[in-house]
Amino acid sequence: MVSVEGIDARKWDQIQPVYQEFLEREIDSAEALEQWLLELGQFDAFVGETGSMLYVEMTCDTENEEIKQAYLDFVEQVQPELAKVGDLLNRKLADSPHADALDSVEYNVLLRDTRMDLALFREENIALGTELTKLGQRYNEICGAMTVDFDGEERTMQQMGKYLQVNDREVRESAYRAVGERRFQDSEEIDELFDKMVGLRHQIALNAGYENFRDYTFDAKHRFDYSPEDCESFQTAIEQICVPLMRDIDEERRAVLGLDALRMWDMGHDVKGRSPLQPFAEVEEMVAGTSRMFHRLSPELGEFFDSLRDGTSLDLDSRKGKAPGGYQLQRDHSRKPFIFMNATGLQRDLETMVHEAGHAFHSIYADHLPLVDYRSAPIEFCEVAAMSMELLTHDFLDEFYSPEDANRAVREHLEGIVSILAWIATIDAFQHWIYTNPGHTKEERHQQWIELGERFGSILDWSEFEEWRKVGWQRQLHLFSYPFYYIEYGIAQLGALQLWLQYQIIFVDVRDG
Ligand SMILES: [Zn+2]
Structure with a gap:
């Protein structure tokens, strides 16, 4: 057993010798390989918990410079080394002549994941990944810098969210207009940035021997149990089951509100004009x-x-x-x-x-x-x-809650599930299209988004806002920094x-x- 006593896992020079021993250890049987895996896992858990606790401490006290620095030191100095040694350890496992003698029921998933990661690895993709990270940061900067003058103050997009939930319809409409106008100002730059991201991702897939980034990502995300076609079936099921239900719910909302048409600023407030639920004080x-x-x-x-x-x-x-x-x-x-x-x-x-x-x-x-x-x-x-x-x-x-308020909470939750499934299908279908049509133009992308809105969207009246509607996808962070990461929530919700x-x-x- 590897002892962790006296080791400070925040210091790479203290944990490096332990990993070195794992790398150099002679493994002459399946039993020895199994023992190696268990001990390595225990040590990884120890190092991992050290990193986790630094993260916990930082999030609990972001104003403490010392804690923040300790976390950043770990991220900048220890984590890259862990990634490198992790790759070498994976190779040692995958290359071991005893790997196939391990109990296949127990180790099949581990070996399958490890071998896939190694098979996808391409030296030349590291730089492309760094480039994508930078573009993702640029996207965050653009969005983070968006503010509007509203209600007497300069406000961020997050702060504007609450104005879309107030009962006064005029306030909601002017909040919607202020936010939409501000977002639209940067829409061209975001479109150009996204073009670059799509190009880089397509290149990463080609480098790894794939036809497109969608197929590459399914393997990179270890999606061994479902395929792009399964996701398409899921999208269609949502279109057939959830979308009509969502439209019925929203039609009822329109009727209760006594409106001729639901506009984009009519969706965030309580339909009966009640104040927010307050389940507890302390x-x-x-x-x-x-x-x-x-x-x-x-x-x-x-x-x-x-x-x-x-x-x-x-x-x-x-x-x-x-x-x-x-x-x-x-x-x-x-x-x-x-x-x-x-x-x-x-x-x-x-x-x-x-x-x-x-x-x-x-x-x-x-x-x-x-x-x-x-x-x-x-x-x-x-x-x-x-x-x-x-x-x-x-x-x-x-x-x-009182029975009435409990009912309100349940209803809001269930209605939210119906509409989020429709949104998940929209985002997923959009990404499938984007990455299987990597040479598309900006105009084609906008057109595709509108078509998906017709397919999965609700009964909103978009007149006067058609141009803003075309770039509605730009507010979804996942499209930029976490491609294809979204359907997971739909699958889990179904479960x-x-x-x-x-x-x-x-x-x-x-x-x-
Ligand atoms: Zn969660």
């Missing part, structure tokens, strides 16, 4: 109520949730200096999950709490597995654990809905006779 109320919900859903999940209330595993309140957003991460060495979020008392916070708890349950269920690689799942399944908890806790929202359906059949039918 974070401790949220935690206690969530615990009660999980205990009622399943005593085991309730206990798992309570095990997180140990003083080190939750950082939930919103406070100055904390990074935005929410996440769960597993501390692989100590085998304990950690949840981070910024709760301010909204329904969205409760959803995040339940969602991240679902990820934590997944981590707990997997934490006994010997191979550290197997303790995390592909995103398509990780999100099933998280999204299903959002659905399965519907019945217990009375811990926070979560299936679990929810099973729950209704097995438990609710039994309970209600």
